[in-house]
Amino acid sequence: MSRESILAAIKQNQPESEGLPDAKGFVPICYDNPAQKFSEVLTGIGGKIVSIESTGEIIDYLNMHFTEADRFATVLDGIPGLEKLILPEDARALDGIEVAVIAAGFGVAENGAVWVTEKEMHHRVLPFICQHLAVILDPATILSNMHEAYSKIGQDNYGFAAFIAGPSKTADIEQSLVLGAHGPKTMTIFLLSEK
Amino acid sequence: MNVGLFIPCYVDQFYPGVAIATLQLLEKFGCRVTYPPGQTCCGQPMANSGYEHLSDSCSTLFVKNFSSFDYIVCPSGSCTLHIKDHLNDDASAANAGNIRKRIYELSEFMTDILKVEKLSACFPFKVGLHQSCHGQRGLYISQMSELVAEPFSKPGRLLQMVDGLELVSLGRSDECCGFGGTFCVAEEAVSVKMGKDRVDDHLKNKVEVITGADMSCLMHMEGILKRQKSTVRVMHIAEILTQW
Amino acid sequence: MVNHVSLSETFNKDEERVNWHDETLWWVRQKRDKAVWQIPEWEELRDMASQIKMNALSNLHDYLLQFEKNALANGMVVHWAADADEHNDIVYDILAKNKVERIVKSKSMLTEECHLNHFLAKKGIDVIDTDLGERIVQLAEEAPSHIVLPCIHKKKEEIGELFHRFLNTPEGNADPQFLTAAARIHLREKFMTRRVAITGVNFAIAETGEFVICTNEGNADMGAHLSDIHIACMGIEKLIPQREHLSVFLRLLARSATGQPVTTYSSHFVRPLPGQELHIVLVDNGRTRQLGRPDFRNSLKCIRCGACMNTCPVYRRSGGHSYHNAIAGPIGAILAPNLDMKEYADLPFASTLCGSCSNVCPVKIDIHQQLYKWRQVLTKEGHTPAAKTAAMKVMAGTLSRPAVYRFAGKAGRWFMRNIPWLTNNRFNPWYKQRDMPAPPKESFGDWYRKNKR
Numbered sequence: 104m105s106r107e108s109i110l111a112a113i114k115q116n117q118p119e120s121e122g123l124p125d126a127k128g129f130v131p132i133c134y135d136n137p138a139q140k141f142s143e144v145l146t147g148i149g150g151k152i153v154s155i156e157s158t159g160e161i162i163d164y165l166n167m168h169f170t171e172a173d174r175f176a177t178v179l180d181g182i183p184g185l186e187k188l189i190l191p192e193d194a195r196a197l198d199g200i201e202v203a204v205i206a207a208g209f210g211v212a213e214n215g216a217v218w219v220t221e222k223e224m225h226h227r228v229l230p231f232i233c234q235h236l237a238v239i240l241d242p243a244t245i246l247s248n249m250h251e252a253y254s255k256i257g258q259d260n261y262g263f264a265a266f267i268a269g270p271s272k273t274a275d276i277e278q279s280l281v282l283g284a285h286g287p288k289t290m291t292i293f294l295l296s297e298k
Numbered sequence: 299m300n301v302g303l304f305i306p307c308y309v310d311q312f313y314p315g316v317a318i319a320t321l322q323l324l325e326k327f328g329c330r331v332t333y334p335p336g337q338t339c340c341g342q343p344m345a346n347s348g349y350e351h352l353s354d355s356c357s358t359l360f361v362k363n364f365s366s367f368d369y370i371v372c373p374s375g376s377c378t379l380h381i382k383d384h385l386n387d388d389a390s391a392a393n394a395g396n397i398r399k400r401i402y403e404l405s406e407f408m409t410d411i412l413k414v415e416k417l418s419a420c421f422p423f424k425v426g427l428h429q430s431c432h433g434q435r436g437l438y439i440s441q442m443s444e445l446v447a448e449p450f451s452k453p454g455r456l457l458q459m460v461d462g463l464e465l466v467s468l469g470r471s472d473e474c475c476g477f478g479g480t481f482c483v484a485e486e487a488v489s490v491k492m493g494k495d496r497v498d499d500h501l502k503n504k505v506e507v508i509t510g511a512d513m514s515c516l517m518h519m520e521g522i523l524k525r526q527k528s529t530v531r532v533m534h535i536a537e538i539l540t541q542w
Numbered sequence: 543m544v545n546h547v548s549l550s551e552t553f554n555k556d557e558e559r560v561n562w563h564d565e566t567l568w569w570v571r572q573k574r575d576k577a578v579w580q581i582p583e584w585e586e587l588r589d590m591a592s593q594i595k596m597n598a599l600s601n602l603h604d605y606l607l608q609f610e611k612n613a614l615a616n617g618m619v620v621h622w623a624a625d626a627d628e629h630n631d632i633v634y635d636i637l638a639k640n641k642v643e644r645i646v647k648s649k650s651m652l653t654e655e656c657h658l659n660h661f662l663a664k665k666g667i668d669v670i671d672t673d674l675g676e677r678i679v680q681l682a683e684e685a686p687s688h689i690v691l692p693c694i695h696k697k698k699e700e701i702g703e704l705f706h707r708f709l710n711t712p713e714g715n716a717d718p719q720f721l722t723a724a725a726r727i728h729l730r731e732k733f734m735t736r737r738v739a740i741t742g743v744n745f746a747i748a749e750t751g752e753f754v755i756c757t758n759e760g761n762a763d764m765g766a767h768l769s770d771i772h773i774a775c776m777g778i779e780k781l782i783p784q785r786e787h788l789s790v791f792l793r794l795l796a797r798s799a800t801g802q803p804v805t806t807y808s809s810h811f812v813r814p815l816p817g818q819e820l821h822i823v824l825v826d827n828g829r830t831r832q833l834g835r836p837d838f839r840n841s842l843k844c845i846r847c848g849a850c851m852n853t854c855p856v857y858r859r860s861g862g863h864s865y866h867n868a869i870a871g872p873i874g875a876i877l878a879p880n881l882d883m884k885e886y887a888d889l890p891f892a893s894t895l896c897g898s899c900s901n902v903c904p905v906k907i908d909i910h911q912q913l914y915k916w917r918q919v920l921t922k923e924g925h926t927p928a929a930k931t932a933a934m935k936v937m938a939g940t941l942s943r944p945a946v947y948r949f950a951g952k953a954g955r956w957f958m959r960n961i962p963w964l965t966n967n968r969f970n971p972w973y974k975q976r977d978m979p980a981p982p983k984e985s986f987g988d989w990y991r992k993n994k995r
Contacts (some may be wrong), residue, residue, distance in 0.1 A: 109624060110603055117603060118833075123783065124590045124597075164853035164990055195734050213580075215804075216808070232724070232768075233843070248793070249790075253786040258750075262812050262815075265763070265810060268807075270806070271758065271759055271760040273673040273674045275691065276693075277698045278566055279621065284758065284761070307941065310985050311981070314985055314988075338946070344938050345918075346895065347921075347930070348920060353938060355942030381930045435898070436897065442898075444853065446584040474894050476894060478870055478893070482971075482972065483971040484971075485546070485547055486551075486975070487550055488859050489894075495564070521976030
């Protein structure tokens, strides 16, 4: 085990301790209308914004825009027309899911990301393995920037969590952008403002 | 004010006209200019090649030549930067320190110290400005395209004061030309390709003259232009500012 | 001899290809510029990131212990590796103990640095790289040429051919959309059937014992969440103090790398899935040595965004493979000599010291200053050619004696012979593609003596 020798070498070689930066006076960018900025940015990175007023609208939208309705799945209670997914023993069985509908904790305007913890995924692989991802988001929870985001996350004790910003993508072949690398080919955000 | 004129070795040898123009400019704006005759080189060719330790005697000589002036002015950003960053002389450390503080590249000296606002020069040509890296990123004589910061250009401002001169904007405003001291022969293939690409950017934008604050970059681009039998000329900024 | 000079000379034999390579990467630089101008506080953000990293490096001992304690409490297994060999052995031991012979791996420059694939292949382990670009270079039996864009040196037609050979796509189809879809099907089968996933780590957090992986493709997540055993490999310099510091680094990373506002996925791993093993391998491999070099320790701040490569005018025209090191470009050129001075003595000289790299660096590493300093170190340690040393001594001798200089330099005679960029050898590298400046009748010094004294 090299643990002791590595630690000893670090102790010897690391410079005198320097403090953390003083964030006082640091003013990150804030948007007057974070939801609008979020929508612009998400659209710019290949995501789709759909404003709805009730979860009842979701199934109609999915039926209109996606096929394979028998492979729509949600982990949420009470979405009309969608049955709650019963998690299989083996996560690999989730491979067949066409559209997964989940909820996000909050969104971030500066980069179009949503914060999703394991609680909202039920199984970690769900938002990655589905062919298409749909996320319900309350526009009132959209923050301006990542500093606000991590203040909100605080010391939350998740086992796994992720910022997800748009569909899975790659530009590895000659910098040509292709949506749908390994994960979802599309990402739809349902901005739900209940009246 | 007493100004010591520091002329880089290759300018002394190959481009005496640039040195004469620099001298004339400084005198026109009221400087008492002296060219210390014992000067040779700042030592950069050795230092950038990894032989900084061999440049000590150049440094000693430099300190001897330039300790007695209010300012030291040089028509090269690169040599100026080298002195600013690396001039050391154990025997007279204080003098070396003073020189490092008082040395200026010509265009920054004109805008910052002489506060030149007006020139009586006329040069009715389309001109492309090559931003030499050491002047730009080392001495900050122009803003750098990588930074989120207000743009400015000290040589650009001076060129704008010249009657009839049309300053063209380039596709890549501040990419290196590939000279790089010994790099230009040690890495010949890449150096030449960089130079060709830089020249192409100017040619595409139909410049008639490529100028800059560093003759070394211009010498490299001139070599490429001449080989291509181009009619586009290179001129040091001092040579344009003295077209009166 | 294989070095940056010879490799880039070969690369430059196909000028059209150099143009294409240069323009493709310049486009990425432009995307980066556009993205960073959206953030008015960009320069302050870089300062903060640099300072946080300095705090992390200067307290690395304690932060590593804190991380280890928290990671263990989270249920991870923590390993320590002094060098590449130990790292590779640790990974292999986990595989051997579990009798696993087929694994998936997502992008990790550390495993490239340790040559893990090569090592595991010799042990009979089948490793599939799942990042599209890495899979492509793996099929081509090449190394990545860029840390973020591994196959940026390859044209789509060449990739089409590879896929035709290995994935049975139709001959002549080079459509990126089509090829990516083919790779998706090919690799999904691997995710579904393999039990062990190796990933890299972008950031590890001392305060919480968690680590973060950033990808656009989602391959790290597919591998990790479908595996029984997840092995995450990281250099010890990936540590940052607190979770909230991720805000600074995640804002900088993707914007600097590709001009995206953030990577598609920023995945935070705290605890293993029920029944899953989560291993983390902390690797030194020369990092503590670099930490002890005051002039070069800043290089350990690197977050592997690749911005210095995209902006480097030399890299764009010499290609990543010309650096013959896992990490290419300006950052590779200051990291590599720490690993092996002799092997990588050429790299700090593969630069014009233009300084663009330092300006785009999101953690403000003084890359071009370190290139200059490495040159001095390498020369002092005797890693430069004897002929160059002799020439430099002659030059220094002349330039330090004004009388000799004046005599030698009459109308540029001496210069023509001795200034390195004008050496008039049998084979003059200046003259090959450039004309010489015409020596004037008199030097400025001569003119001044005649006219001014």
